[in-house]
Amino acid sequence: MPTNPQAYRPAAALLTLGDRFYDPVAAADFPETRLRFRNDRAASQVGLETLDDGEWTRAFGRFVPLPDTLPGPLALRYHGHQFRHYNPDLGDGRGFTFAQMRDGAGRLLDLGTKGSGTTPWSRAGDGRLTLKGGVREVLASEMLEALGVPTSRSLSLIETGEALVRGDEPSPTRSAVLVRMSHGHIRIGSFQRLAYLRDADGMAALVAYTLRELYGEEPGGEQAADAARLLDRVVGRTATLAASYMAAGFVHGVLNSDNINVTGESFDYGPWRFAQTWDPDFTAAYFDHQGLYAFGRQPEAIHWDAMQLAVSLRLLADSAPLIAALDTFADRYQAAVSAAILWRLGVRPRDADSDRALVQATEKALRTTGTGIDRFFHDAFGGGLPHRYGPEWDNVRTLLTAYDPRSDRTHPHWRGEPCAMSIDTVEAIWAAIDERDDWSPFAAKIDAIRAMGAALR
Structure with missing residues (x-):
């Protein structure tokens, strides 16, 4: 209800x-x-x-x-x-x-x-x-x-x-x-269109609309300053988006600039997939032959899209403040990916160096062992790593001992299996609908996903 x-x-x-x-x-x-x-x-x-x-x-x-x-x-x-x-x-x-x-x-x-x-x-x-x-x-x-x-x-x-x-x-x-x-x-491509048309008045109007209506900030009246401020906000939000994709093991598939919302909110799911293991080269779209939007390249792709917004905003602002905003992407991404992975691990952050070390150790162990992403985060939630995780995980296990859990494992979700979304799961749900008009597996999966969300919160 x-x-x-x-x-x-x-x-x-x-x-x-x-x-x-x-x-x-x-x-x-x-x-x-x-x-x-x-x-x-x-x-x-x-x-x-x-x-x-x-x-x-x-x-x-x-x-x-x-x-x-x-x-x-x-x-x-x-x-x-x-x-x-x-x-x-x-x-x-x-x-x-x-x-x-x-x-x-x-x-x-x-x-x-x-x-x-x-x-x-x-x-x-x-x-x-x-x-x-x-x-x-x-x-x-x-x-x-x-x-x-x-x-x-x-x-x-x-x-x-x-x-x-x-x-x-x-x-x-x-x-x-x-x-x-x-x-x-409103997409990055919405601004690109105005730059293409050399429509400075339209660009100023869209900057003001986005600040006011989507960011809750009043424009300051100086178009160049507003443009730089908007880019700074978008860089922060898109860095967070990229980090959250990695922590979720998600591959959007088509990170074109017309698919990037300037609020940093993900949308338009076509050839998406969830990576089953930490494989940086894993792609979702069968037509992404060069791996441009592969799992491990998504932060790079989103940063590149943010650069296209900066190029468009040159219609209103000088390059220096725009470049300064773009240059913050990497640091913001690193902070955001640490926060996202610690959140999924169910532990409280400590300090930037410790958090970075834990995240890097986790990524390395996932990549080298081929352990399932959803399996690991399910088992490790709250900071305890089961004994069946072998010596390849000793560094992660040691680093985790310094962290306090932000939540316990009393929710019933933690007593079951991980709630994963493999391509086989999706195809089985669709087969039931397509062949028998049976929507019960679809409904059951939604219930399981929401139970996981409640447990993570």
Whole structure:
């Protein structure tokens, strides 16, 4: 059941940017709308958990406007680097933003879609989402939330009754529309588009909007200073994002600049995978032939994307303060990855040198022994390493003795097996849905993930 429900607080901040940032669009008229997943826990943060299933389906499958927010769906415009190649022909091609509201802390939240139909930016795409893709996105976002990764939330998944043809999975296949809830949908690519167009006024407006609405900071009135301040905030948030991916053993798969939210919140889960062992070369996307976005290269990739934001902000600011902000990424990442791994180990931080030594020893032992990531963190939570971990783990075991647990192991989760998300697990969940329309393994996995999240907290 939802806890600590909030009042519904609609907003329409996006409209203040003006129509050069988006295109009004209409949702597809789907043959049917069958509710498959509703996230009342997330909905309770913005006062939407009281919707009955009929109201929910009309709002998130037919996109009947919610009261007093955006009057209709808006497809956002952006550019981006895709595998380091600049593409000016991007934008929301199978999604849109259709509502905004504020949570109990006053933070702005967007409701956006995936699979809601074609837009002016669809190019040759059909604007649709496979049901399997929707199931995978729900699983990814739930798992990442439980593991402490800043992530968008999957709010709703509705099956839409169309048969889709895809080249990379058995076709025809079932269709769906997903609604995600996130702190904005402004991407690094949103700024790249304005730099490409040499639109200084638009850039200044987007900087001000992002500071005010997504960071809760009033712009100072000096455009160059605001641009440098925004980059500093984004560098901090994206360094934390990169660190949280590593601690979670997560590989996003497609860390293009149009897939990096300037709030540092992970989103848009396509060819994601969780690495089973600490293999820096492990990739998620079958088309990532050069390993550009491999597990161990994700901090580098995200830093590179932040550099593209800095390049874009040169439209407003001199290079020196932008370079100074970029140069803090490595130190911020190191601090964040230490904090993330210690959190997953269930121990309290000590000092920077000790924490770094423990993290480096842990990474080395995971890499050289091939021990499962989820198995290790499950067994070691609270700072105690079982005796079956051999001499390769002696350094980790010794270093852990100096740490105090931040939590005990009384939660029932710790008495069971690790809650992992291997590709085999995902495929088994999908097979039950595809072959028998059996959603019970999917529901059971969501319950197990949330139990793990509660135990980690």
